[in-house]
Amino acid sequence: xxxxxxxxxxxxxxxxxxxxxxxxxxxxxxxxxxxxxxxxxxxxxxxxxxxxxxxxxxxxxxxxxxxxxxxxxxxxxxxxxxxxxxxxxxxxxxxxxxxxxxxxxxxxxxxxxxxxx
Amino acid sequence: xxxxxxxxxxxxxxxxxxxxxxxxxxxxxxxxxxxxxxxxxxxxxxxxxxxxxxxxxxxxxxxxxxxxxxxxxxxxxxxxxxxxxxxxxxxxxxxxxxxxxxxxxxxxxxxxxx
Numbered sequence: 001x002x003x004x005x006x007x008x009x010x011x012x013x014x015x016x017x018x019x020x021x022x023x024x025x026x027x028x029x030x031x032x033x034x035x036x037x038x039x040x041x042x043x044x045x046x047x048x049x050x051x052x053x054x055x056x057x058x059x060x061x062x063x064x065x066x067x068x069x070x071x072x073x074x075x076x077x078x079x080x081x082x083x084x085x086x087x088x089x090x091x092x093x094x095x096x097x098x099x100x101x102x103x104x105x106x107x108x109x110x111x112x113x114x115x116x117x
Numbered sequence: 118x119x120x121x122x123x124x125x126x127x128x129x130x131x132x133x134x135x136x137x138x139x140x141x142x143x144x145x146x147x148x149x150x151x152x153x154x155x156x157x158x159x160x161x162x163x164x165x166x167x168x169x170x171x172x173x174x175x176x177x178x179x180x181x182x183x184x185x186x187x188x189x190x191x192x193x194x195x196x197x198x199x200x201x202x203x204x205x206x207x208x209x210x211x212x213x214x215x216x217x218x219x220x221x222x223x224x225x226x227x228x229x230x231x
Binding site: 004041042044045097110 | 121160161163164167210216218222224
């Protein structure tokens with residue numbers, strides 16, 4: 001089966017510019033996650049969708065970050081305006097969220113590396 | 118709030134030897150899941166092994182095994198017969214049983230020496 005797809009893979013922007021990232025989860029996966037991974041740190045959850053509804057966005061800086069998941073499939077994450085501290089890898093992941101919770105597995109995409117100058 | 122701590126930023130192991138990566142966590146919940154993820158350089162993060170908190174038996178997956186000490190809130194990963202392909206960042210992660218929210222540690226970079 002195809003994995004989680006993300007684009008672009010790399011993006012360089014100036015501070016105060018806007019940027020958008022796209023994620024296509026594995027087909028049939030209900031849950032989609034966006035993580036921010038700053039160099040040298042572990043992934044930090046920004047937002048979690050279940051189908052097209054938001055489950056958790058408590059760590060999303062809502063004054064500049066927004067995300068949507070239309071029709072419960074693809075998702076976009078936007079930053080407007082970007083700051084220097086937004087430089088990071090943005091990871092998208094998805095999971096089936098079937099009834100077998102104990103065996104549910106999170107699959108990650110390759111990530112988008114954002115550099116803000 | 119739950120936290121996950123990995124106190125070893127970097128570890129090295131000789132090829133074919135055994136290495137143990139440490140992870141501690143803090144939670145007030147009784148039902149949860151613990152994971153080890155591997156992130157090779159410039160490659161996607163993948164699941165290595167999982168442990169259900171309600172299971173006393175330690176999980177094993179081929180050369181990978183865990184030492185789960187629930188009372189001590191410790192969850193270490195043992196890699197036996199280390200191979201060059203094991204070189205990667207390893208992240209410990211926690212997930213509540215009732216949600217699909219994951220909390221990751223800061224990672225341990227494992228170097229495998231030939």
